[in-house]
Amino acid sequence: MPVITVPQEFNEEDLYVDLEPMTGQRLFLKCEGFNFAGSIKLKAATEMVESAERRGVLTPDSILVESSSGNLGVALSMIAASRGYRFVCVTDSRCNLATRLMMEALGGQVHVVSDEHAAGGLLGARLAYLRGLCAADHRYVWLSQYHNPDNWRAHYFRTAPAIARSFPRLDVLFIGVGTTGTLMGCARWFRTWDRPVRIVAVDSVGSAIFGNPPGRRMIPGLGMSVRPPLLDEAYVDEAVRVEEADAIRTCRKLARRGFLFGGSTGTVVSGAMTWLARNGWRGLTPVAIAPDLGERYLDTIYQANWVQALYGSDALGDVAGDRPTNAAGGRIR
Structure with missing residues (x-):
């Protein structure tokens, strides 16, 4: 059991x-x-968070931030809630309502990008917003699932x-x-x-x-x-x-x-x-x-x-x- x-x-x-x-x-x-978390993204989220903690990248005052179409955002919301971190998910209009509500129920903050970036579409707009967050406040830690x-x-x-x-x-x-x-x-x-x-x-x-x-x-x-x-x-x-x-x-x-x-x-x-x-x-x-x-x-x-x-x-x-x-x-x- x-x-x-x-x-x-x-x-x-x-x-x-x-x-x-x-x-x-x-x-x-x-x-x-x-x-x-309801998806395979739990594995990646767990590995990325635990690795960042081992390397000292994540500290008690860190704010996790990530770009996600939904499933990774839910997984990170769940892990952030269990470990005491704040979490911000940057997503776009394709993210379905149930997923957004689930992230919010777990304590995550959801920012929805609706205008496409000139070069990179909705994903480019999400990444540009993330870069702005990290540049404005050193507490934001972007795990960057893409890299x-x-x-x-x-x-x-x-x-x-x-x-x-x-x-x-x-x-x-x-x-x-x-x-x-x-x-x-x-x-x-x-x-x-x-x-x-x-x-x-x-x-x-x-x-x-x-x-x-x-x-x-x-x-x-x-x-x-x-x-x-x-x-x-x-x-x-x-x-x-x-x-x-x-x-x-x-x-x-x-x-x-x-x-x-x-x-x-x-x-x-x-x-x-x-x-x-x-x-x-x-x-x-x-x-x-x-x-x-x-x-x-x-x-x-x-x-x-x-x-x-x-x-x-x-x-x-x-x-x-x-x-x-x-x-x-x-x-x-």
Whole structure:
């Protein structure tokens, strides 16, 4: 029986969902949302904070500040509350309301940027605001998930070894990309493993991570409007890009089977399914990392009016066609 004293001590590391009965393709989904922060970002947040404390960067009068589309902000709000720090999250209009309310409930202060920076879009505007804060007051400590190597070290030391323990015959690993912390930590670890593992990065259409021009992205989490400083493409075997409408359809299809996942997870699963259908999956052991759960997307991805207004009715998916069948082959209603 786990007994903890601070919330970051708990994280379910070994839960996987076998998606083959739902999708017809073999794929094991590593669920990273079962912790008090609700996402995989708890690992990076914990590693970055603890490292900053060990190095003396964080002191009792420090004010943590970070740019986040949501999930890292929640994780840092939680850790700041448990350690007695003030925390300011700089986000933008794509951050959903539930996430902002959660940060505030944990004692965090949320600053929403709405005007795009001339060169770097909304992300550029967030970073410019952060630089201004840090220049004005030495108490602000910016952990900078975009540059901080502790971001990827969290997954080098924890996520990748956990996958290897559960799947010693792993063949291909699908990882969603944003800051690329999860990608680079896992890719570096598996590069030294005793068997080859194909690393497939899953990105959103509209993201500039792999050199494509930036475009509209309405779902927070994956993708960036600039190339992430942590990215080293030498560790990446392949990249798959996913339309947001396809990610939404995937989320809604999984929800019809009782699994409520977030937008990042829908993107990763959609990209993995596309890759497996194209390359063949029989005989392979494929794993995908699910970064988040779906409760924070109830007013967006799972809200029909929002989806139809931005992506059209096709993005809602074939709800009737997604229903499972009973033993006699009929639809379960």
